[in-house]
Amino acid sequence: xxxxxxxxxxxxxxxxxxxxxxxxxxxxxxxxxxxxxxxxxxxxxxxxxxxxxxxxxxxxxxxxxxxxxxxxxxxxxxxxxxxxxxxxxxxxxxxxxxxxxxxxxxxxxxxxxxxxxxxxxxxxxxxxxxxxxxxxxxxxxxxxxxxxxxxxxxxxxxxxxxxxxxxxxxxxxxxxxxxxxxxxxxxxxxxxxxxxxxx
Ligand code: HEC
Numbered sequence: 556x557x558x559x560x561x562x563x564x565x566x567x568x569x570x571x572x573x574x575x576x577x578x579x580x581x582x583x584x585x586x587x588x589x590x591x592x593x594x595x596x597x598x599x600x601x602x603x604x605x606x607x608x609x610x611x612x613x614x615x616x617x618x619x620x621x622x623x624x625x626x627x628x629x630x631x632x633x634x635x636x637x638x639x640x641x642x643x644x645x646x647x648x649x650x651x652x653x654x655x656x657x658x659x660x661x662x663x664x665x666x667x668x669x670x671x672x673x674x675x676x677x678x679x680x681x682x683x684x685x686x687x688x689x690x691x692x693x694x695x696x697x698x699x700x701x702x703x704x705x706x707x708x709x710x711x712x713x714x715x716x717x718x719x720x721x722x723x724x725x726x727x728x729x730x731x732x733x734x735x736x737x738x739x740x741x742x743x744x745x746x747x748x749x750x751x752x753x754x
Contacts, residue, residue, distance in 0.1 A: 565578050565579075565580075566578065566579040567579060619648075622648070623648045623649070623651055623652065626648060626649065627649075627652055627714075630649075630714060632713065632714065633713070633714045633717040633718070634717070635689065635692035635693065635696070635713070635716065635717050635720065636689050637687065637688050637689040637747065637748055637749060638748050638749070639717060639721075640688050640689060640691065640692060640717060640720055640721045640724055641688055641721075641724070641746055641747070641748030642748060643717065643718065643721035644688075644721040644722070644724040644725040644746070645725070646721075649718060649721075650718075650721065650722055650725060652715075652718050653718040653719050653720075653721050653722030653723075653725075654722055656711065656715050656718055656719040656722070657669070657719050657722050657723070660707065660710070660711070660719070661674075661719070661723075664704075665677055666731075666733055666734075668726075668729070668731045668733075669723070669726040669729070669731060670731035670732065670733025670734065671733045671734025672733075672734065674703075674704060675734060675737050675740065676731070676733050676734040676735070676736065676737075677723055677726045677727070678726045678727065678728070678729040678730055678731040678733070679727075679728075679730055679736055679740075680727060680728060680742055680743070681736045681737070681740035681741055681742050681743070682740055682741070682743055683699075683737055683739055683740045684699050685743065686743055687743070687744075687746075687747070688724050688746045688747065688748070691720040691721075691723050691724055692716050692717050692720035695707050695711075695716050695719060695720050695723075696708040696713075696716050707719075724746055727746065
């Protein structure tokens with residue numbers, strides 16, 4: 556009876572649908588391994604997705620940063636004059652660089668959002684030294700009050716000074732709650748992008 560041992564009766568699952576029965580055949584090896592493969596892949600893909608590197612947002616950020624850096628490389632020399640500072644203060648991309656310079660050098664005295672701390676609040680419309688937009692890069696470069704406001708001319712590149720000055724110009728009017736208006740600060744006219752001769 557060795558024959559029956561090697562060719563057993565096909566096993567049935569016992570399912571019966573209107574008389575139609577089902578063999579209990581093993582799934583083919585290639586199918587099983589494909590299945591195992593997808594499980595392993597999904598495990599690693601899931602872990603990778605948690606890190607955020609796969610997200611569309613991450614891809615966008617990366618692309619946008621590369622774009623901005625390329626722009627920074629192509630800037631040429633930025634003039635510390637009113638038209639340039641005014642224009643840059645509205646340039647969303649380049650102001651990301653201005654913000655970075657501000658975060659790295661100015662927040663210790665002027666606060667994370669420019670709301671003021673040891674230095675004055677830069678988000679209102681009243682200023683101690685600034686009278687026109689082109690004063691900002693000059694003040695940043697040379698400092699004021701015997702170094703209470705340090706001079707950045709030797710520490711930042713001239714383009715960084717223009718960019719951070721433009722960023723500071725853009726803070727005006729945000730009126731962040733923080734340090735109250737300085738007693739010796741006065742209200743000055745709205746920024747003008749016109750040439751220094753007129754404003
Ligand atoms: C060590 C503290 C300190 C740091 C750091 C600092 N500032 Fe100041 N800043 C001051 C002080 C204090 C004043 C006010 C000086 C005065 O009272 O005359 C001031 C004034 C200013 C003004 C003039 C404000 C006005 O009302 O006219 C500007 C603009 C300014 N800072 C920008 C910056 C920028 C941009 C940076 C970073 C590159 C920076 N500051 C870093 C302390 C600082």
